[in-house]
Structure formats: structure tokens, C-alpha cells
Amino acid sequence: MGRKVTVLGAGAWGTAFGQVLADAGNSVTMWAIEPEIVEGIRDHHHNAVRLPSVEKLPDNMTATGDRAEAVKDAEIIVVAIAAQFARIALADFKGLIPEDAIVVSLMKGIERKTNKRMDEVVREALDLPADRFAAISGPNLSKEIADRHPAATVVGCANLDNAKKVAETCTTSYFKAFVTNDVIGLEMCGSLKNVTALAVGMARGAGYGENTAAMIETRGLAELTALGAAAGADPKTFAGLAGVGDLIATCGSPLSRNYTFGSNLGKGMSVEEATKVSNGVAEGVPTTDAVVALGKELGVPTPLAYQMSRVLNEGISCAEMLSGLFGREITAE
Numbered sequence: 001m002g003r004k005v006t007v008l009g010a011g012a013w014g015t016a017f018g019q020v021l022a023d024a025g026n027s028v029t030m031w032a033i034e035p036e037i038v039e040g041i042r043d044h045h046h047n048a049v050r051l052p053s054v055e056k057l058p059d060n061m062t063a064t065g066d067r068a069e070a071v072k073d074a075e076i077i078v079v080a081i082a083a084q085f086a087r088i089a090l091a092d093f094k095g096l097i098p099e100d101a102i103v104v105s106l107m108k109g110i111e112r113k114t115n116k117r118m119d120e121v122v123r124e125a126l127d128l129p130a131d132r133f134a135a136i137s138g139p140n141l142s143k144e145i146a147d148r149h150p151a152a153t154v155v156g157c158a159n160l161d162n163a164k165k166v167a168e169t170c171t172t173s174y175f176k177a178f179v180t181n182d183v184i185g186l187e188m189c190g191s192l193k194n195v196t197a198l199a200v201g202m203a204r205g206a207g208y209g210e211n212t213a214a215m216i217e218t219r220g221l222a223e224l225t226a227l228g229a230a231a232g233a234d235p236k237t238f239a240g241l242a243g244v245g246d247l248i249a250t251c252g253s254p255l256s257r258n259y260t261f262g263s264n265l266g267k268g269m270s271v272e273e274a275t276k277v278s279n280g281v282a283e284g285v286p287t288t289d290a291v292v293a294l295g296k297e298l299g300v301p302t303p304l305a306y307q308m309s310r311v312l313n314e315g316i317s318c319a320e321m322l323s324g325l326f327g328r329e330i331t332a333e
Ligand SMILES: NC(=O)C1=CN([C@@H]2O[C@H](COP(=O)(O)OP(=O)(O)OC[C@H]3O[C@@H](n4cnc5c(N)ncnc54)[C@H](OP(=O)(O)O)[C@@H]3O)[C@@H](O)[C@H]2O)C=CC1
Pocket: 009, 010, 011, 012, 013, 014, 015, 032, 033, 034, 037, 050, 080, 081, 082, 083, 085, 088, 089, 106, 107, 108, 109, 140, 141, 142, 143, 279, 280, 281, 283
């Protein structure tokens, strides 16, 4: 049974996920600011700007630039906007969202300055109760999913029935969704793994091999698990698809914008140069400082995020970043 679903933001993941929803039999409306993107999807079933690899998007997928028209009668509204702009973009939708619609975030980032997760930002921006907010997070590189390669994800909602409703809405022969009520865990996994991916990419770009990558990934996992648990997440979530799973995908693939951004830094580019050549938003960049701040707030050491913030703000080298990760004191792992 198809539902009316709206996706706010026709970036790479918003568009690929829109295709998943359409493949699952729903009637999908994409909302985007840029008229070129709206016209491309609506008139030619093609997003030449953000997802050119898909020649023809499904027929049951359309687009509009009109906010009220986009969300009218939608049962599920998916938000896929660059995290730092989510609050401001959603402010214009306040009052337009149907009263019983579930709002789903695909975003993986922490808001700078407030250090808030996307569940907090979305709920505040739309004045939304917890049981109508869901997060989706997992190893979901958009280009692979757009090519319909088999993949899985996790849908989190305080209300498990609503998580199941969202999961059912995005299930296809190639896309499997699990459910949880650990929204905080999903948010922390998705946001923090991007900082680790920046560091692994940087090490790879600088020419280091498997040992270095494994060291950063494992220490990154320990860091995001500790911070997540302190924020109220279930530590088990970090061993699942959204935690270890997404770390493996993101830290191992040049399709990841965060990995590639880091790799370019490791090859010697400046932050400005790496930003210029980035193929979409690298959420780990603005999220890094927010993770350091959140660590201070919650009393959890975040050595990897701290060293990456020095890379991004002070331009320290990869070797300096890695040697700064560990003190000289001998400790248990
Ligand atoms: N790509 C992936 O593989 C995955 C991405 N994600 C997460 O999904 C989120 C979106 O990523 P993705 O689609 O890939 O990113 P893109 O860089 O491809 O697109 C970013 C999107 O944000 C929109 N946007 C930026 N600023 C504003 C604004 N002020 N108002 C409204 N819209 C705005 C862009 O609109 P416009 O095009 O008009 O500029 C675009 O739709 C991120 O948080 C990312 O971490 C999660 C899983 C996988």
C-alpha cells in the first residue's frame, strides 16, 4: 500500500532515498529550493546537479519548489538538508506540516554553536512531539543505493509503531530497514562517524595503510560510543549497522564525501581547497568542533575529534594529528 511521502532536500541522499521510497510503491514529492533541480526531477525525472548517475528517476516521483504544496497531505516527511541549514530551512515549514505526519531525518550532523543533534533541531524547529520524529541511519552511501545495490539501514523512533511504519514505507527488494527506539544512538553514530571518516581519509591520503586506518576506526568507535552513551544512547546501537556498519562503509569508500575530504587534506590540500572540490556536503567538517564542545559538556574525552579540529582550524599535518591522539602515559585500551 503506497503512501504520500515528501522529501525536503533533493541532494544526493535525498534523491536516492526518494527513489527507494518510489520503488517501495509510494507517491513521492521532492522539495528543493533550486528551480533547476525541481524542473529536472518534475519534467525529466533526472537530477543532473546532485545525482547525475541515475538516468531516469521513477515515474511516481515528482518535485515542487512550493513548500505548502510539497507537504500537503503527506503522511511521512523526510528531511535531507545539509545539517547546518536544517533549522533555518525547516522554520519555513512550521505550520505547514500535517498534524499527524511523521517527520524523518536522514541527516548526519551536530549543529554548530548549539551542539544539538538533528532530532533536537528538527523537533524544535517544527515543534514536533518525540513520537512523530524518526531518524534513519546506517551504511548508506547514496550512489550505491541509487544503483540499487543491496543495503540496510535502521529507523529509530520513540514510538516503535511509527518506526515500523517508516521502515515498511522504505522497504524494497534491495533496501532493508530495521527498527529501534534508540534515536539518540542513531543520531550520535551517524554524526560522529563522519569525524572518524575525515581522519581515516586523511591518513589514507597521506599514504598510510591498513594498520593506521584500523587504529583510527577502532579508537573512533570507542570515542563515539563513550560520547553517545553519555548523551543517553544505548551502547548496543554502536555495534550495529548505524555504528560499526556505517564506519566500515564510510571509512572505506571514496564515495564518502567525508573520507574524500580527509583524503584531500592528507594529500596536502587546504580546508578551503578541499571544500571547493567536495562533491556535496562533508558534514564531519562543521560537526567536528561541535563534537569537541559536546565532549566538554558531557565530561567525555574526545581526542580524535580534538585532533581533527586542530587539523581543520590550525592546519596541523596528518602525522601531528596522529601523534597527538595518544599521551605518553601507558593505559588500558
Ligand atoms: N550522500 C550520502 O551518501 C548520505 C548522506 N547522508 C546525510 O544526508 C544529509 C544530506 O546529504 P546529501 O543529500 O548527500 O547532501 P548534498 O550535499 O548532496 O545536498 C545537500 C542538500 O541540502 C540542501 N540545502 C543546503 N542548504 C540549504 C538551505 N539553506 N535550505 C534548504 N536546503 C538546503 C541542498 O539544497 P541545494 O541542492 O538546493 O543546494 C541539498 O538538497 C547530510 O546530513 C548527510 O550527512 C546520510 C546518509 C548517506
